[in-house]
Amino acid sequence: LDRVFLDTKYGRTLNSKWDLFTSLNFATQFSKGYKYEDDANGDEQELLISDLLAPAFVTLALGFEYHPVPYFKVRIAPLAPRVTLLRDNNGRFDEVDSIAPYGVEVGEDTRFEWLAFQLTADFDKDIATNLNLKFKYLMFANYETFEGKTIDHRLDLMLTAKVNRFISVSVGGIVLYDYDQDNEVQLSQAFNLGFAYSFQNFVDK
Numbered sequence: 001l002d003r004v005f006l007d008t009k010y011g012r013t014l015n016s017k018w019d020l021f022t023s024l025n026f027a028t029q030f031s032k033g034y035k036y037e038d039d040a041n042g043d044e045q046e047l048l049i050s051d052l053l054a055p056a057f058v059t060l061a062l063g064f065e066y067h068p069v070p071y072f073k074v075r076i077a078p079l080a081p082r083v084t085l086l087r088d089n090n091g092r093f094d095e096v097d098s099i100a101p102y103g104v105e106v107g108e109d110t111r112f113e114w115l116a117f118q119l120t121a122d123f124d125k126d127i128a129t130n131l132n133l134k135f136k137y138l139m140f141a142n143y144e145t146f147e148g149k150t151i152d153h154r155l156d157l158m159l160t161a162k163v164n165r166f167i168s169v170s171v172g173g174i175v176l177y178d179y180d181q182d183n184e185v186q187l188s189q190a191f192n193l194g195f196a197y198s199f200q201n202f203v204d205k
Contacts, residue, residue, distance in 0.1 A: 002030035011065060019065040021075065028056035028085075035095055047095040054093070055102040056085040059140075061118050071125035080118035082140065084111040084180075096181060103180035115143040130162040153177045158190075168194045 004027065011021035033050035063077030086093070086104040093101035104111045121137045140152040158172035170192040177185045 004028050004030060014064075017066060017068050019067070021061075021063065021065045023061045023075070023077075024059070025061075026056065026058050028053050048092055049095050050093070051087065053085055053087040054089070055104070056087075058083045058085070059118060063118075072123050073121070075118075075120045077118040080116045080140070082113045082116055082118075084113070085109060086111075100180075102178075113142045113144070117141045117143065132160045132162075134158045134160070149183070150179045152179070166195055168196060170194065 005025065006027075007023060007025040009021055009023040011019040013019055029050060030052060032048060032052075035047045035049050037045050037047060039045050059080055059082040061075065061077035061080040063075060063079065065073055065075045067073040084102055084104055086102055086109055089101065089104055089106055089109055091098070091106055096102060099106060102111075117140070119137075119139045122135075124134045125132070127133045135155060135157045137156075138152075138154045142150065153176070155175040156172070157174075158170055160168055160170040162168045171190070172192075173187065173189040175185060175187055
C-alpha cells in the first residue's frame with residue numbers, strides 16, 4: 001500500500017447538511033508496481049506496470065458536499081477536470097497498453113479530461129466498542145467517453161480493532177476498476193498489526 005494521496009478543499013455552507021465546495025487532489029504511488037506472469041518455460045516474469053508519477057492524477061472538482069451525519073459525507077462534482085501524468089511513457093508500460101497506457105498515448109506524458117464528473121464518499125465510524133470501520137469510495141466519469149465500462153471506481157476499506165491501550169489490528173482491502181488500466185476488477189488485501197501510544201496535556205470534557 002504505497003499510495004500517495006493529497007487533498008485540499010475549500011467550501012461555503014449552504015445549510016446544515018449541504019456545502020458548496022471546490023477541491024484539488026493529487027494521487028500517485030511511491031515505488032514501482034509489477035504484474036507477475038509465467039513465461040513459456042514456466043518461469044515467473046516481473047513485468048513493470050507503474051512507477052512514481054506513472055501514473056499520477058491531478059483532479060480539480062467543483063460541486064456540492066452532503067454531510068447528513070458527522071461520520072459520513074458525499075462530494076458530488078458535476079465539473080471535475082483531471083490531468084493524468086505518465087512519466088517516461090516510452091513503451092515501458094506495454095504490459096498495461098502498448099498504444100495508450102492509462103489513457104496517455106505512448107510518447108506523450110499527459111492526458112487532459114476537461115469534461116468529467118466525480119463523486120466521492122467517506123465513512124468513518126466506531127461501529128462497536130473498540131471497532132472502527134472506515135471506507136472511501138471514488139467514482140470518475142468522462143462525459144466525452146461516457147459509457148458503463150469507462151467509468152472508474154475505487155473503494156478503500158479498513159476495519160480496525162483496538163486490542164488494548166497500545167495495540168491495534170487492521171484488515172482491509174482495495175477494489176479498483178479503471179478501464180484505462182485493465183478491463184477487469186483489481187483487488188488487494190492488507191493486514192496490519194500496530195503499536196500506538198497517545199498522550200495529552202488536557203482533560204476531556
